[in-house]
Amino acid sequence: MIKIESAKKTFGSLTVLDHIDLTVEPGEVVSILGSSGSGKSTLIRCINGLEKLNGGAISVDGFDVSRPKELAEARKRSGTVFQLFNLYPHMTALQNLTLAPIEVLKRPKAQAEAEARALLESVGLGDRADFYPAQLSGGQRQRVGICRALAVNPRYLLLDEVTSALDPEMTAEVLRILAKLAEEGTTMVFVTHEVEFARTISSRIVFLDKGRLVVDLPTERFFAADGGMANPRVAQFLSNMRKD
Template structure:
């Protein structure tokens, strides 16, 4: 379980997260929605300890991200995929995927390679194992980014706008992979602007607004006129996204 309680995060004078509380259970598929600048990426970065929080607590399976000696264990359980793929350009695809399992988890090269090949099959990119990142399209790179995160066999996968740099066809390639993960029970925390997709795969929707959780609702409730949409702020946001 990830337990976020009263988290405050500021950059200098700028208060970004203003008392965020949120619990994510194993098997949850939680979409985080909200306007640009509402603090979604900052929250993701706080969850895996890339940003230091000023107040509150974030516990991952009871371990605190604010505790330096816990953080390396947390990072073994939480993998993050960002908007930009950040693959190592000088390493082949297979080496990109096996690097962390070998270096961080201490897996043998054989074990890491066989797992990587399995993952490449899932995202339908077996034929790219020995290619280099520069030889791949954006959608392919992002599917490799997801493989690389999954190679760590994380309990929690954080995805921050993983499709926003992709064209529609590549987006659907990547979303197909995520839908499959959701179906097979991977815990996903999914920051996205793909509302229709969020509606399809999530069990819960969290709406962040100016650094606060404005709604944390069961998916059906969030999209219903008598639930989330009763909040004019949320209704307006959804209308605006719909008309895009």
């Protein structure tokens, strides 16, 4: 499991995460909602060790991400998909996918390439293996990003606003892929502003506000009038999202 215990993160005098407690079990899809600045993306960055906590602890399958050697093991168990793709521009789609399996997991090159091609084929990009990121559309690049995260066979997939840089048509492309992964039982922690999509695929929804976890409920309860909607801040947020 991913276990977050009293996690605190500050930037100077600003508290971005304020004693967050959260557990994600294998097989769950947990969506994290909240306004800009609520701490959603920072939480993802702390889970994968890109940001260090100022207090509390985070572990992935029992490995403490604050310890460098354990962080390396934790990263083998989780794959991250970023908002702005973060693909290596000088590498083809295939090379982006095979880098970690070959260099980190020490898989034979032929095996890594065969698995990477199969992943690209599964998301409709089998004919784009030798294309560079600049030759791909935004939706295609994000699909390559998802495949790159899956190439290490992670137990957990961390997704940080993966559709926010895409137009509606490209967003639909990526959301279809994520919905398929959810149906297949992939464990995901999904930071998103796509409320209705989160409602469709999530087993639980977490709501952050000003760095605090204010609601953590099964999806159906989150949207119920006597559940998450009973919290004034959640009700206001959802109302504003519907107006948008």
